[in-house]
Amino acid sequence: MSGLMQDAVVLEKKGLIKIEHRQVPNIKDPHYVKIQIKATGICGSDVHYYTHGSIGDFVVKSPMVLGHESSGVVVEIGDAVTSLKIGDRVAVEPGVPSRYSKETLSGRYNLCPHMAFAATPPYDGTLVKYFLAPEDFVYKLADHVSFEEGAMAEPLAVAVHANRLGNTSFGKTALILGAGPVGLLTGATARAFGATDVVFVDIFESKLERAKQFGATHTILWNASSDEATLVHETVKVLAGGRPDIVFECSGAEKCIRAAVKACARGGIVVQVGMGKDDVSFPITELSVKEATLKGSFRYAAGDYDAAVKLLSTGQVNAKPLITKVFPFTEAVQAYQYNVEHAKDVAKTIITGPE
Structure with missing residues (x-):
C-alpha cells in the first residue's frame, strides 16, 4: 500500500480545518496493527485547538490531523501481533508512551514525558481512514457495542x-x-x-x-x-x-x-x-x-482503557445518550463548526468513516 493516499481532517491553523490528503501509513514495527477508522468523537481539546490554536504549552505550529476518540476494524497486523486478528472490531487508545520511562514502568504512563498522543502537537490524530497503533493499546469491542459507542471508550x-x-x-x-x-x-x-x-x-x-x-x-x-x-x-x-x-x-x-x-x-x-x-x-x-x-487527574493509566471498554460491553455504563449529533466524514468541517456554535447543547458529536 506504499504511496497510497487517504483523506484526513487537518487543522491547518487556528480557525481553519480542511479535508486534505495524507499518505497511508505502513506497518514498520511488528507489534503494530493497522486500523480502518469507523467512528471518531470530537473532544473539547480538539475544539480548543481549533478555536485557540493551543492548549498550554502545546501549540499548533504546523498542520495537524485532528481526532483521538476513535474505534474501527483491524485490517492488517504486524508479524509479532498475537492478541488481535484482521476483522476485529476495536477501540483505539490514542496515546503511546515511551516503553522505557520510569513513569511507564510504574504503571503511570499517562505521566510519561515522552508520550506521543494523537492530535496533540506535534502528533497527528485519528481522523483518517487508516491509523497505526501498537497491539497492546488496542481493545476488542463486543459485537453488540457500536463503533459510535466504542469511540466513547476514550472519555470513559x-x-x-x-x-x-x-x-x-x-x-x-x-x-x-x-x-x-x-x-x-x-x-x-x-x-x-x-x-x-x-x-x-x-x-x-x-x-x-x-x-x-x-x-x-x-x-x-x-x-x-x-x-x-x-x-x-x-x-x-x-x-x-x-x-x-x-x-x-x-x-x-x-x-x-x-x-x-x-x-x-x-x-x-x-x-x-x-x-x-x-x-x-x-x-x-x-x-x-x-x-x-x-x-x-490526567487522562488515564494502566488498566483504565480496558476497564472502560468492559463497562461499555457489560452495559454498566450506557454511552448512547451522550451522542447528540452524527456527521459523515465528508462533513467533518461542519461537525466542528456545529460543536462551536452549539457548545451549550452538545454532549458528544461523532464523525463516522471515512468509508
Missing part, C-alpha cells in the same frame, strides 16, 4: 481514571461539578463502581436533565452568580445532612474548584478533572483543616 477511560483516584466504592457519596461529557461519564462510572449517591451540579438545566441518564441520584441547578456557600448548603440538603466523600471537579471553573473543597467531607477526596486557568484562588486552610486530599 478518563472517568475511570478519576474514579480510581477518588477510591470510589460501594456506599460512597460523590459530587460531580460540571455535567459536560466527562462529568457525565464520571458520574456514571461512580455509580458503576458502587457509589450510592451521585449529585450533579451545573448551571444549565438541560445538562442536569441529561445527567439523570448517567447515574444522577440528585441534581443541583447552580446560578452562576450564586456563591460557594449556597452550593455547599444545597449539597448538604440533598444528602440529608451529609457531605460527599468524593468531589469530582469537572468544569475547571475557579468558583467550582473552591466549592469542591468547601463541600467535601472531612477526610474526603477532591479529584480535579477539569482544566481551567493556570492559577486560581484556593481555600488551602479548609483543605488542611479537613485533612482532605486533593488529586490531579
